[in-house]
Amino acid sequence: MKPMLLAVLAVSFVLPSSVALATNYPKTTGIFTRSVGSIGGRDRSFFVYEPRDLKPGAPLLFMFHGGGGDGRAAREGTGGEFELLADRYGFVVVYPDGVNRSWNGCRKLQNAQRQRRGIDDMAFVDAMIAQEIARHKIDEKRVFAVGHSNGGALAFRLALERADKFAGIAAISTNLPAADNMDCDPKPKPMPVLIMNGTADPVSPYDGGTNRRGTANGRTLSTDETVHYFARSNGLEGAPERAVLPHKGADTTSVERVVWTAPGKPAVALYTIRGGGHNVPQPYFRFPRSVGPQTEDVDAPAAIWDFFMRETSGLAAQQVQ
Numbered sequence: 001m002k003p004m005l006l007a008v009l010a011v012s013f014v015l016p017s018s019v020a021l022a023t024n025y026p027k028t029t030g031i032f033t034r035s036v037g038s039i040g041g042r043d044r045s046f047f048v049y050e051p052r053d054l055k056p057g058a059p060l061l062f063m064f065h066g067g068g069g070d071g072r073a074a075r076e077g078t079g080g081e082f083e084l085l086a087d088r089y090g091f092v093v094v095y096p097d098g099v100n101r102s103w104n105g106c107r108k109l110q111n112a113q114r115q116r117r118g119i120d121d122m123a124f125v126d127a128m129i130a131q132e133i134a135r136h137k138i139d140e141k142r143v144f145a146v147g148h149s150n151g152g153a154l155a156f157r158l159a160l161e162r163a164d165k166f167a168g169i170a171a172i173s174t175n176l177p178a179a180d181n182m183d184c185d186p187k188p189k190p191m192p193v194l195i196m197n198g199t200a201d202p203v204s205p206y207d208g209g210t211n212r213r214g215t216a217n218g219r220t221l222s223t224d225e226t227v228h229y230f231a232r233s234n235g236l237e238g239a240p241e242r243a244v245l246p247h248k249g250a251d252t253t254s255v256e257r258v259v260w261t262a263p264g265k266p267a268v269a270l271y272t273i274r275g276g277g278h279n280v281p282q283p284y285f286r287f288p289r290s291v292g293p294q295t296e297d298v299d300a301p302a303a304i305w306d307f308f309m310r311e312t313s314g315l316a317a318q319q320v321q
Contacts, residue, residue, distance in 0.1 A: 026084035030054075039127055040120045046096040046128060047071045050136065051087045059142035059167075060132050061305075062125070064151030067102045068175070071095030077148060079284025081301040089305065092136050094128060098150075105153030106160065106184035107177045107219035121154065122162065129165060140195075146209045146301075148280050149204060153177075159193060159230070160186040167312050168192035168266070169313050170304040173204050173278045175226040182219030192266040192311035193230040194304055197223045198276025200292045206272075215225040216257050227258075227270045234268055236260040249296030251275070257298075265310055271298055 030051040037044060063082055065074035074095045075083075082093045100237070104111045104121045111117075132138050143166050147155035152171030159169045161184055168191055175197070199206045208222035221229070231240075238260070245255040253275040260268045273281065277292015281300045 001168050025080045026284060028080070028083045028087050028158045030083065030087060035128075035131065037127070038098050039124045040118070042099060042119065044097070044099070044124050044127075045071075045211075046094055047075070048132070049083045049086055049093040049095075049224065051083075051090060054092065054136060055090060057139045058136065059144065060094065060129070060136075060138040060310075061086075061091055061146060061308075062094045062096065064096060064103060064145065064147035064154050065098065065317065066147075066149030068150050069101055069151075070097045074148070076285060077287070078301050079282045081282050081284055081299070082146075082305075085284060085301060085305050089309070091255075092132060092138060093116045094132065096124070096128060103150050103154040105150065105157045105177075106182055107153060107218050107220075108181045108183035109137075111183050122157075125158065125162065126165070128203065136163070140165075142167050142312055144168050144170075146172075146304055147174070149174055149278065150173045157184055159191060160175065160184050160188050163189040163191055166191065168194075168308045170194040170196070170307070172196045172300060173198065173201055175191040175204060175208055175220040175223055178208070178219040178221055181220070188230075188233045190234040190294050192268070192308065193227075193234075193268045194271070195227050195230075196271040196273065196281075196298070196300055198273040198278065198292060198295075198304075202290075202292055203278040214271055216280045223270070223272070227268060231260045231268045234260070234262075234266050236262050236265060236268060238262060245297045247297055251293055253293050253295035253297060254296075255295055255297040267307075269307055271300075271303070273298070 033048045043166045057148045086132055087092050099119045133140055145155040145158045152174035153169045155169040158166050197206050203211055206223050208220045240258045240260045243257050258270045273295050276295050279287035279294045281295050281298050287294050
């Protein structure tokens with residue numbers, strides 16, 4: 001029997017800002033609901049943002065939090081901007097909660113840790129999709145996954161093992177695991193992929209290997225190796241288009257956008273944030289300085305949604321950078 005979530009609680013409420021660093025939240029008009037249930041004998045939960053006057057056939061976007069976070073933290077870290085975009089373009093946003101504040105991606109050493117054993121995050125994702133199709137009549141061919149850090153690692157896993165259920169993924173501040181640390185059975189199919197990594201990230205090194213905390217989570221590929229893996233999977237063999245985005249802030253970061261395209265094939269995009277840290281760039285929330293500089297040269301949620309829409313519907317959302 002396919003696992004399903006059991007109940008919808010708190011039909012209408014506002015998620016308060018719980019982190020002092022959050023500022024200037026965009027004003028939105030929709031409502032939040034919270035769903036809870038049991039998957040594999042474990043309680044699971046997630047928040048859903050539904051814009052006002054949502055039409056049948058709307059897209060669905062998952063935003064997966066990083067390690068140590070939860071659904072509320074994922075919303076904080078993106079400044080609530082996906083809700084603003086959902087109001088504008090008519091889609092549903094889901095902020096899931098990971099067990100023990102983390103996800104089972106494709107890193108073998110991380111998944112082998114005691115607190116991660118026996119947790120079926122893939123069944124959880126399957127159940128959330130099924131419930132949102134039933135509740136909101138979403139377009140099952142326009143389901144997207146976005147993740148930051150450990151949540152980005154889960155987005156990679158969905159691209160490798162659930163490619164039939166997702167129309168595109170975006171991963172921020174993370175890379176694929178190295179071959180000796182791969183815990184997934186990759187069965188990818190061509191799909192739009194966007195990767196956004198900072199060269200001064202202290203948690204997920206841009207050039208791969210292990211971070212300053214040691215080898216607890218195992219080695220990763222470099223960002224270059226990661227993005228080329230997906231370019232090859234999509235059959236993109238030509239030279240990419242390169243552009244340096246206009247500099248907007250007083251900091252010393254810069255952003256280069258590299259996009260691999262070919263007629264009839266999904267694109268792969270890489271945003272390299274030179275001097276950037278372990279954060280999600282956007283104008284509504286400032287990450288702590290301990291995770292490195294936060295650029296103002298790219299607005300991640302807006303760029304990601306624009307990429308998804310251009311790749312899956314041909315309907316150009318407002319041009320963003």
